[in-house]
Amino acid sequence: MNFIDTHCHLLLKQFDDDRQEMLKKANEELDLLIEIGINVESSKSVVDFVKDEEKIFGAVGIHPTESQDLKETDLDKIKELAGKPKIVAIGEIGLDFYWETNKQDQYKSLDAQLDIAEEMGLPVVFHIRDAYEEAYNFLQKKGLPARKGVVHCFSSDWEMAEKFLDLGLYLGFDGPITYPKNNKLREVVEKTPVERILPETDSPFLPPVPYRGKRNNPTYVKYVYEKISEIKGIDVETLKEITKSNAEKFFFNKG
Template identity: 40%
Template sequence: LDEDAEERLKTLAAEGGRVVAIGETGLDYYRSTTPEEIQQHAFRRQIRLASGLNLPLIIHSREAGNDILQILKEEGVPAAGAVMHCFSGGTEFAKKVLDMGCYLGIAGQITFKNGEEAREVARFAPLDRLLIETDAPYLAPAPFRGRRNEPAYIVRTAERLAELRGLPLSQVAEATKENACKVFMLV
């Protein structure tokens, strides 16, 4: 994130409320060829940008949980909040980011046969801190796994979340809609 890009983001954010969050930003130590130090520097700048603009932050974390936590402790979660996009950590990591005020984005992994850790987090986290997301075009929920994901499939994730929590689909849909409206200041 160079200064020109940061200025363009500030300009976009100032244009009539079209920008509802900063991100997706964060750290990816799994496949990224960008050195960790550069990723960390950019992440810190985007945290500061979100804080300065009073916008929530959408955080990507892959194989980088400890550094995400450390940077969030040092920089602080923006007052407007943060979403751990497509959350893939366990309940211990979930508890730490929830305690910092973050929301968790729940995606298709909760429908996968090997998605027990994701299901455990979906049962563990308070419903008022969950969002449902697709991560399209990736992570299509069962029975569409292996296909290109699309927004229409989000209902499968919502159905599975409702089942895991023993709640009616309508209650999960309403709660996650309210959460999205709150974090993205849509109402």
């Protein structure tokens, strides 16, 4: 059994020079990849991209930092794209207060796209940065779609992780769990039930040790697996089976 990468961005410009080569390598080494949209245009590209790729499925959505001046037509388009073949989630959506953007626009975008996920019967890929408490409070009040969601690239502490797990969410872990100073995040991995973990790369971002400072790619997910395996005391082959089952339940509603 091969690895899976449940969150990547192969369509970004960082792969323009060698995308086909990277795709070939990813197809050889992985069983499943999820390509994630960040706005209407990129979500259209995701739909076109995944239809011809056997192992790659897609998510469509509007990233919180792309939520300024959101039009009703943008949301209508996301809903339309969500019904296309091989689209398995709404995302990435959420709250990001790291950047200076209009918070009300972000809340409005998140709220509307949660409704789309519920209507389309899809799970959600959440992007949360410097807004964990705010996102938790919002989701607790709003409620989640029936198919729940994953907090992509989780980066807060165990106290916060437990709250999101109690909502029924999965947690996505990436390269940062391999960084030497990230003991707090490794504690989260240790305490999170393995049945609620989804391995990711967020390529081309967040490369794991030993590739920090370089472009990340989906095949580097093996370093994420190795670190989770080490932390949890589970051999890599068993971890592959568990996380593949997790992904099938989450994205494809199987099991």
